[in-house]
Amino acid sequence: MHIVLVEPEIPGNTGNIARLCAGTGMELHLVRPLGFSTDDRHLKRAGLDYWHLVKVHYHDSFADVQRQYEGHPFYFCTTKSAHIYSDIRYTSDALLVFGKETAGLPESLLAANEEHTIRIPMHAGARSLNLSNAAAVVAYEALRQNAFAELCLAGTGCHGGSDHI
Numbered sequence: 777m778h779i780v781l782v783e784p785e786i787p788g789n790t791g792n793i794a795r796l797c798a799g800t801g802m803e804l805h806l807v808r809p810l811g812f813s814t815d816d817r818h819l820k821r822a823g824l825d826y827w828h829l830v831k832v833h834y835h836d837s838f839a840d841v842q843r844q845y846e847g848h849p850f851y852f853c854t855t856k857s858a859h860i861y862s863d864i865r866y867t868s869d870a871l872l873v874f875g876k877e878t879a880g881l882p883e884s885l886l887a888a889n890e891e892h893t894i895r896i897p898m899h900a901g902a903r904s905l906n907l908s909n910a911a912a913v914v915a916y917e918a919l920r921q922n923a924f925a926e927l928c929l930a931g932t933g934c935h936g937g938s939d940h941i
Contacts, residue, residue, distance in 0.1 A: 785811030798826035857893035
């Protein structure tokens with residue numbers, strides 16, 4: 777599975793999502809322009825010492841991602857969708873696509889892919905969830921549907937680090 781961030785702006789969110797990818801084995805795709813340098817200390821700090829576990833791909837446009845992964849299912853996370861993320865059946869080759877923090881995904885992209893847009897239910901007064909939280913919610917639902925394939929399920933002793941999250 778893959779997480780695609782289209783023009784992310786906040787290094788801490790991208791770092792947190794990189795750590796999510798490290799913990800789940802999902803590949804991370806960053807679509808330029810980025811709102812930060814990949815050398816940014818906040819980006820590295822948020823990802824902690826997990827960067828070596830993340831397969832990161834850089835793309836100059838979202839069209840590049842679509843061409844490279846033609847035939848794979850894409851799901852576009854937006855507050856504007858009528859489709860609830862947990863009602864979708866995700867396959868192990870799915871790409872979960874998220875937009876930039878201040879504007880989300882481009883309207884033209886959403887309109888062209890309406891049947892593949894998804895949303896996370898939330899209180900009517902809330903504008904949106906934090907990008908890294910939204911990515912984690914959707915990613916773990918997709919992984920759950922695939923029986924957490926290739927993830928350690930045994931609990932204590934199944935990881936290489938400490939016992940805390």
